[in-house]
Amino acid sequence: KAGVTQTPRYLIKTRGQQVTLSCSPISGHRSVSWYQQTPGQGLQFLFEYFSETQRNKGNFPGRFSGRQFSNSRSEMNVSTLELGDSALYLCASNNGGASGETQYFGPGTRLLVL
Amino acid sequence: SQQGEEDPQALSIQEGENATMNCSYKTSINNLQWYRQNSGRGLVHLILIRSNEREKHSGRLRVTLDTSKKSSSLLITASRAADTASYFCATDKGNAGNMLTFGGGTRLMVKP
Numbered sequence A: 001k002a003g004v005t006q007t008p009r010y011l012i013k014t015r016g017q018q019v020t021l022s023c024s025p026i027s028g029h030r031s032v033s034w035y036q037q038t039p040g041q042g043l044q045f046l047f048e049y050f051s052e053t054q055r056n057k058g059n060f061p062g063r064f065s066g067r068q069f070s071n072s073r074s075e076m077n078v079s080t081l082e083l084g085d086s087a088l089y090l091c092a093s094n095n096g097g098a099s100g101e102t103q104y105f106g107p108g109t110r111l112l113v114l
Numbered sequence B: 001s002q003q004g005e006e007d008p009q010a011l012s013i014q015e016g017e018n019a020t021m022n023c024s025y026k027t028s029i030n031n032l033q034w035y036r037q038n039s040g041r042g043l044v045h046l047i048l049i050r051s052n053e054r055e056k057h058s059g060r061l062r063v064t065l066d067t068s069k070k071s072s073s074l075l076i077t078a079s080r081a082a083d084t085a086s087y088f089c090a091t092d093k094g095n096a097g098n099m100l101t102f103g104g105g106t107r108l109m110v111k112p
Helices: none
Strands: A005-007 A010-013 A019-024 A031-038 A042-050 A053-057 A064-068 A074-078 A087-094 A109-113 B004-007 B010-014 B019-025 B031-037 B043-050 B055-058 B061-066 B071-076 B085-092 B106-111
Touching (some): A010 A019, A042 A074, A074 A087, B031 B061, B031 B071
Parallel strands (some): A010 A109
Antiparallel strands (some): A031 A087, A064 A074, A087 A109, B055 B061, B085 B106
């Protein structure tokens, strides 16, 4: 099976703009989770989507949003970008069953906000 | 915010030596997992240990969990240059779904 793919891999935006990142999970996986990784805050959970519904949400402002489509592909959107949004954004997928199931991570999208 | 801390933050060893990384967490957990990340890329799952387990092995990896001390350790035996990476522990509370809380990570460098 193909792994988790994320597009684009690199992105440069300016403050105030918005951005949409895409994640295609492993075929058959129904859960997609998003994480933000920065040098200062480390890896932080953004949200999880399962069967097109947000199932869990981290502690991020409303500028961060996401959605999941019927084919399990997911997008996350960040509006009104701030310099602090510069980060590596990782998505992960699995079957979405009981906790402790292995999550399979994509290579990430590196976002730079100028 | 992060669940806990990892210790040491950085570790440099020679090939063939063992590497031990420690992770502490703050709240009760259901499972603890260890992931590896190479040079700012995606994370790769290494091993999972459940809260009712004390030790687990997988190849050259050995993980221990002490829930009374809220800590875990990852031992990599006979390290190789290819083990050079950052290692993260991640915990979940057993709620429905996948919400992992990561530690700060240990950067391991294995010198050939």
